[in-house]
Amino acid sequence: MRKKSESPDAASQTARATLLLREMVIDGHFQPGEHIKEIPLSAKLGVSRIPLRLVLERLAHEGLLEIRPTRGFVVQQFSATDIYDAIDLRGVLEGTAARLASERLRDSRDLLPLQQSIEGMEALFQPRKLTLDAFTSYIDLNARFHASLLDLSHSRILRRAIKHACSLPFASPSAFLLKQHFLADSRQLFMIALEHHREILDAIANRESMRAETLAREHARLARRNLDSALQDRELLKSVRGVKLIEL
Amino acid sequence: MRKKSESPDAASQTARATLLLREMVIDGHFQPGEHIKEIPLSAKLGVSRIPLRLVLERLAHEGLLEIRPTRGFVVQQFSATDIYDAIDLRGVLEGTAARLASERLRDSRDLLPLQQSIEGMEALFQPRKLTLDAFTSYIDLNARFHASLLDLSHSRILRRAIKHACSLPFASPSAFLLKQHFLADSRQLFMIALEHHREILDAIANRESMRAETLAREHARLARRNLDSALQDRELLKSVRGVKLIEL
DNA sequence: ATCGGAGTGTTTGCATGCAATTCCGGCTTT
DNA sequence: AAAGCCGGAATTGCATGCAAACACTCCGAT
Numbered sequence: 001m002r003k004k005s006e007s008p009d010a011a012s013q014t015a016r017a018t019l020l021l022r023e024m025v026i027d028g029h030f031q032p033g034e035h036i037k038e039i040p041l042s043a044k045l046g047v048s049r050i051p052l053r054l055v056l057e058r059l060a061h062e063g064l065l066e067i068r069p070t071r072g073f074v075v076q077q078f079s080a081t082d083i084y085d086a087i088d089l090r091g092v093l094e095g096t097a098a099r100l101a102s103e104r105l106r107d108s109r110d111l112l113p114l115q116q117s118i119e120g121m122e123a124l125f126q127p128r129k130l131t132l133d134a135f136t137s138y139i140d141l142n143a144r145f146h147a148s149l150l151d152l153s154h155s156r157i158l159r160r161a162i163k164h165a166c167s168l169p170f171a172s173p174s175a176f177l178l179k180q181h182f183l184a185d186s187r188q189l190f191m192i193a194l195e196h197h198r199e200i201l202d203a204i205a206n207r208e209s210m211r212a213e214t215l216a217r218e219h220a221r222l223a224r225r226n227l228d229s230a231l232q233d234r235e236l237l238k239s240v241r242g243v244k245l246i247e248l
Numbered sequence: 249m250r251k252k253s254e255s256p257d258a259a260s261q262t263a264r265a266t267l268l269l270r271e272m273v274i275d276g277h278f279q280p281g282e283h284i285k286e287i288p289l290s291a292k293l294g295v296s297r298i299p300l301r302l303v304l305e306r307l308a309h310e311g312l313l314e315i316r317p318t319r320g321f322v323v324q325q326f327s328a329t330d331i332y333d334a335i336d337l338r339g340v341l342e343g344t345a346a347r348l349a350s351e352r353l354r355d356s357r358d359l360l361p362l363q364q365s366i367e368g369m370e371a372l373f374q375p376r377k378l379t380l381d382a383f384t385s386y387i388d389l390n391a392r393f394h395a396s397l398l399d400l401s402h403s404r405i406l407r408r409a410i411k412h413a414c415s416l417p418f419a420s421p422s423a424f425l426l427k428q429h430f431l432a433d434s435r436q437l438f439m440i441a442l443e444h445h446r447e448i449l450d451a452i453a454n455r456e457s458m459r460a461e462t463l464a465r466e467h468a469r470l471a472r473r474n475l476d477s478a479l480q481d482r483e484l485l486k487s488v489r490g491v492k493l494i495e496l
Numbered sequence: 497a498t499c500g501g502a503g504t505g506t507t508t509g510c511a512t513g514c515a516a517t518t519c520c521g522g523c524t525t526t
Numbered sequence: 527a528a529a530g531c532c533g534g535a536a537t538t539g540c541a542t543g544c545a546a547a548c549a550c551t552c553c554g555a556t
């Protein structure tokens with residue numbers, strides 16, 4: 001009884017269960033601090049305890065669960081400070097990426113991907129009214145900018161560190177980009193983000209490493225501002241991914 | 249057939265095998281790039297494949313192994329650049345710890361642990377001749393300084409990031425502290441390190457956050473200098489932990 | 497009333513064995 | 527000769543079942 005005419009997506013049990021359980025934890029199917037019981041959960045997910053154990057271990061490495069030797073796994077809780085710190089940490093790491101990018105730049109043609117994502121964003125803001133599609137594109141272009149910046153740092157080690165830091169649901173560059181913000185008047189923040197991107201590119205192109213680092217750090221702080229406004233609006237807060245893990 | 253009158257240390261099979269295999273990989277029992285075969289290895293370690301799988305997964309998260317879905321695990325190789333980057337990354341993160349420490353300092357008595365490790369080091373350098381015991385104490389005091397600095401940052405998130413970054417064998421604060429250096433004339437670097445510690449403490453005490461960050465970053469660069477001199481001396485290089493994983 | 501400890505039930509830790517996939521050698525085909 | 531192809535061997539992925547460790551309760555002793 002295994003992968004035969006089973007679920008169409010499939011891959012491995014472990015891979016499937018990882019996606020499932022990660023979403024469950026982030027969506028708050030467990031209380032923060034709750035002890036996870038393997039047997040009921042394996043029944044619920046439809047996998048046996050062996051792959052489930054691997055999944056739990058993986059999510060613990062991502063920071064969603066805490067591991068207690070011989071006593072299983074517990075769902076993590078995050079304080080507001082944790083979230084601010086996670087955002088700042090990303091700022092520090094992306095600042096390092098920007099600095100290394102400016103220090104290690106060889107050929108200015110390597111800046112093309114950054115340039116393109118900036119141009120893509122500029123095009124999005126041309127029309128007066130912003131659509132939901134534009135929002136989706138924005139998320140994508142934003143992710144591309146950050147990925148290209150990391151590429152330019154030419155550092156596997158930094159890539160690893162950023163991947164790890166962003167595995168927390170609140171830390172990623174798009175964690176607090178909410179469509180409500182985008183569609184409402186408060187598109188100012190998006191324009192400011194775009195301006196940051198331009199300046200970061202400029203700093204790298206001119207090999208102004210300190211300026212590049214500082215700008216990238218400051219850029220991450222936009223996430224704090226989005227978080228702050230979400231924290232003040234009950235309705236808005238609900239659309240924040242992982243909000244159930246936050247201790248308010 | 250399980251933990252009965254077995255090995256006296258024990259704990260769990262997984263814990264034992266983790267320690268064993270980690271040392272084996274770092275000591276170069278495998279070629280970088282080599283594919284690890286579960287069955288022979290589980291026989292060699294005396295554990296079954298289930299705990300071994302957990303161990304492999306864990307070492308992959310630490311960065312020693314690369315994971316290839318449905319194709320097992322492969323031993324990582326590191327370039328000289330990777331090592332420099334890992335050291336720099338630690339510098340960046342400890343710089344952040346120092347900055348946060350200075351920004352978040354509440355009570356100057358919290359600085360006592362830093363002060364104590366500095367005084368301990370000063371005592372070590374009083375006698376003319378340095379002993380092997382002194383070297384061991386130095387390693388310990390150094391670790392304590394770095395741990396206390398991290399405590400002062402009051403950031404779980406940063407703690408997590410530093411732990412992850414330092415899980416690579418080359419990145420930890422004591423990775424390139426070699427007893428040969430310590431005992432030879434070149435104890436200058438140790439005095440410089442001590443001076444850095446003093447200045448970092450001073451910056452934190454005065455809430456000079458930028459100075460604290462910059463100093464802690466520069467402090468990490470001492471590891472680069474130790475690495476450089478190790479790279480120029482075949483004999484010395486041999487005593488570097490994990491050297492077999494470095495592509496020269 | 498509190499503490500210690502035996503007995504019981506629940507949960508984690510692991511070994512075995514089988515299914516499915518990948519790898520690899522030699523073979524056929526063009 | 528190069529490319530594809532087939533079949534067996536090696537290897538990973540997983541389910542089951544059992545043993546050890548822990549949590550809990552109840553009882554007796556101080």
